[in-house]
Amino acid sequence: MFYDRAKIYVKGGDGGNGCVAFRREKYVPEGGPWGGDGGRGGNVIFRGDEGLRTLVDFRYQRHYKADRGQHGQSKGMHGRGAEDLVIRVPLGTVIREENSNQLLGDITANGQEVVVARGGRGGRGNTRFASSQNKAPTLAEKGEPGEERHLILELKLLADVGLLGYPNAGKSTLISRISAARPKIANYPFTTLTPNLGVVSLGEGESFVVADIPGLIEGAHTGAGLGHYFLRHVERTKLLVHMLDGAGTEGRDPLDDFHIINRELALYNEALAGRPQVIAVNKMDLPGSGENLVRIKETLAGEYEIFPISAVTGAGVPELIRRVNVLLKELPVPELPGEQTTETVFRAEPRFSIHREDDELVVTGREIEKHVAMTDLDNEAAVDRLQRIMQVMGLEKALRDYGAKNGDLVRIKDMTFEFVE
Known part of the structure; x- marks a missing residue:
């Protein structure tokens, strides 16, 4: 699981x-x-x-x-x-x-x-x-x-390649063909409910990791469908393979699907909009795919590399994988949040603070609570030392300024005592 x-x-x-x-x-x-x-x-x-x-x-x-x-x-x-x-x-x-x-x-x-x-x-x-x-x-x-x-x-999965696309575009079928991963495959949307990782081997010393990201839909950046749950897995990839249903089997236009998914990526994280992409036009073995491929090339060929494939028959898949492998070698390693150096700013926090809860004055603060926790309250000498520490910290004066009177209950963590002038 x-x-x-x-x-x-x-x-x-x-x-x-x-x-x-x-x-x-x-x-x-x-x-x-x-x-x-x-x-x-x-x-x-x-x-x-x-x-x-x-x-x-x-x-x-x-x-x-x-x-x-x-x-x-x-x-x-x-x-x-x-x-x-x-x-x-x-x-x-x-x-x-x-x-x-x-x-x-x-x-x-x-x-x-x-x-x-x-x-x-x-x-x-x-x-x-x-x-x-x-x-x-x-x-x-x-x-x-x-x-x-x-x-x-x-x-957030660490993978070289992320497979993007609408539900039922054929991502799971492709990853099962190019790797040993065996995701659930069926002819209905959201078959894949969890990301799948597959290692693609092209010979000795030649391999890369592919993440099959569950299908995204319009509104994914707001959490629609499985949006927020899986968009974060795209952030770590070097290259995106955008899979389109070339045959339009779900009654959608593959060109519209492409623009919708890219818009969702940009709305979720602007850096993802500039992540390198190649387009895999899937289901070329089905009727209607040829006409859609012509439209896709006319619109996107100047900006993206386009590969017509059939994940079911395997047609065009070797060419896609070889090109992805070449691109991965050419692309720089993206900066990961864990590798970024951030300046640490230390802010002095108050030694204690006082507020009232019902009939008690409650004193909070990491320093004063630590002193109380490290004091053996059954030891008279230790309690005397704690009182001196409180006096040096200015707690007694602060309680008087807050309005504490003789007999008022004061609580610090698990210790409660009466305030005495």
Whole structure:
């Protein structure tokens, strides 16, 4: 089964907790703190695999979570970092964050990796908090939570040639003749509901990949028919073979079909309108095809190469394939989104923000939420440190300015406390 879109949840591994321990050995009085740091959590990484052709695996497993780091131990021993969780995806996979629609990666090469959820750092052991004022600290940090995201995966096929045309123009028949692909073929529109890939071999070292794109119709750029669902697969091809029903078996004019499909390509993506095309006038074995071929040549021969073929009998197909192979060698490799360099702009986000929900004041923000998550709320010394951090960040003053009064409930992530002047 071909799947080219998936929605999944990923989470980096949490960092291991720091350890509170003290050196207690014979002949070592007042040995001091001896707790080690926690290990880093594993990252979630997508890796391109040229052996995959579909996102079907993500239909059966939608949640991916990396392992957490090992906790710190006594005797100053640090916890072991967790291994990364590597997930294989087919080439051409575009990764976006669901909520913001932010592009996280575009995998176009075998072995290319994209980190989609970073693991949290390990918490510091009490050894890290020793100072001249506090020689025996009794606090340690908890591990930092790993990043978590809901992702949308979208597959855009990587093929050299894309077969275009109205439903029932003969694309599936052609790809079954020139390659080992065996798509469903029947005499009704939209027989092909999923793209098919076929490898065309012309001898040792001579081959190219063809994508049979399901039939497009007028209005495809707005999603009509199977428009939005499959137009994206045309974006990655170097050359388009536009197949026309030369016999007009569906009662349509092949010239009108040609102009309609090209207009849909331009409306969907202007760059596709300039993609090199050759025209394959199919069904030349049927009555009426000769007259239509003359009209097509009179109108389009000055701008496009035209090949009369019969996908059923094979007539004219070798000439078409040989010419396509020559053109592929001459055409430059199109730039793929994954190969474009874009300038990364870092914008400083506020350390926290405050809003009211019912009877609570809710404080949100990545930095303040991280401090709360890494604080052991059952440890008095750790809570005191968190209060000092909040004061340095200006949270207390901000709450007063927002209108907080004695006894008001304040919530930060999973922690709720009363505001006290």
